[in-house]
Amino acid sequence: AQTVTQSQPEMSVQEAETVTLSCTYDTSESNYYLFWYKQPPSRQMILVIRQEAYKQQNATENRFSVNFQKAAKSFSLKISDSQLGDTAMYFCAFMGNTGKLIFGQGTTLQVKP
Amino acid sequence: KAGVTQTPRYLIKTRGQQVTLSCSPISGHRSVSWYQQTPGQGLQFLFEYFSETQRNKGNFPGRFSGRQFSNSRSEMNVSTLELGDSALYLCASSSGLAGGPDTQYFGPGTRLTVL
Numbered sequence: 001a002q003t004v005t006q007s008q009p010e011m012s013v014q015e016a017e018t019v020t021l022s023c024t025y026d027t028s029e030s031n032y033y034l035f036w037y038k039q040p041p042s043r044q045m046i047l048v049i050r051q052e053a054y055k056q057q058n059a060t061e062n063r064f065s066v067n068f069q070k071a072a073k074s075f076s077l078k079i080s081d082s083q084l085g086d087t088a089m090y091f092c093a094f095m096g097n098t099g100k101l102i103f104g105q106g107t108t109l110q111v112k113p
Numbered sequence: 114k115a116g117v118t119q120t121p122r123y124l125i126k127t128r129g130q131q132v133t134l135s136c137s138p139i140s141g142h143r144s145v146s147w148y149q150q151t152p153g154q155g156l157q158f159l160f161e162y163f164s165e166t167q168r169n170k171g172n173f174p175g176r177f178s179g180r181q182f183s184n185s186r187s188e189m190n191v192s193t194l195e196l197g198d199s200a201l202y203l204c205a206s207s208s209g210l211a212g213g214p215d216t217q218y219f220g221p222g223t224r225l226t227v228l
Contacts, residue, residue: 031213031214032214033214033215033216035216037219042221043201043221043222043224044219044220044221044222045203045205045219045222046219047216047217047218047219050216052214091156095214095215095217096213096214097213097214098169099144099146099161099168099169099209099213099214099215100146100158100161100169100171101146101148101156101158101205101217102158103155103156105155106155
């Protein structure tokens, strides 16, 4: 069975600084996607970034980038130039061929002014 | 394109009652998935519907059921509500055509409180 683990329950960062959230996963599948979703206090789950396992290049979306280490089954999210609006819970998620998302426990990120 | 919509946003029910939640996917998306989010269990997959058929199912009791209509809108029903069913219920849509991993986009959720 696939598992996703986020080992940092809470993190904080000063506005404009860089922060990295960690995620590890376990799977025997070769075709899968990895995601980071953001859930602000409104509880709306927002897609931040997606990484296809077959792509060697790390995905980037503006201030958000990932470090995808396939052999180590590691998938971290780097947020550059942190903004107050980045304050949220961040979920790492895995999707293989079953079509269902498997989520980590989440990391609460607080951006301080 | 409009995003995923869910109605109602908030519900309060009592034990033993039943409830129906609704989800309208992004236009053109044919797959709708449902997730339950609780503080204790986190985010758990309930089921996925594609072209009016249940394609995947999570480990929830039969009190949880769903359906999908020809316009891809989906409903989720919970019968004989228990206190432990209090949760945020999230609906997500995707094209469903990939035949493998796909990207799901979420609605705002329905907050269900069972008293």
